[in-house]
Amino acid sequence: MSYADTRPLPDPHYDAAFYSGVPAKRLLAWVVDTVVIIALSLLIVPFTAFTGLFFFPLLMLVTGFFYRWATIAGGSATWGMRLMAIEFRRGDGARFDGSTAFLHTLGYSLSWAFPLAQLASVVLMVITERKQGLTDHVLETVAINRAG
16 A cells, blocks of 8 residues: 555545544544643643643643644644554645644634534544545545555
8 A cells, every 4th residue: 555645535445445444543543642732731731830730621722732733734643643554635635734734723623612513523534435524524634544
């Protein structure tokens, strides 16, 4: 299985291996990323003179946003996604750039603000051919198994 940046997205019927197990891998990657975000947030708390403990959920939200944006912009995947061997691709098959990573992270964050949107996203990941969440559908992006 190989895949270059210049090709369009893999066809879910002819290249099904690129989408095999992606929803489960995304869930496991999310767990890893959540642990990383909690750890980073806890490391930040002393630098806030421990007042960060009073607004820890907000601190986690901001830390998580920048963590996701930076890691996705830098390699088209968060650290958890890299561990699970999956990555994001744009509709033209290219890896994410900084602006696409920002928009995807913003869409992800907004979907968590609205539980029905997050539920719809999870359902879409399970039932659609390319295993795309709500933000993926809006941005015409996809998570695929990393080649090789």
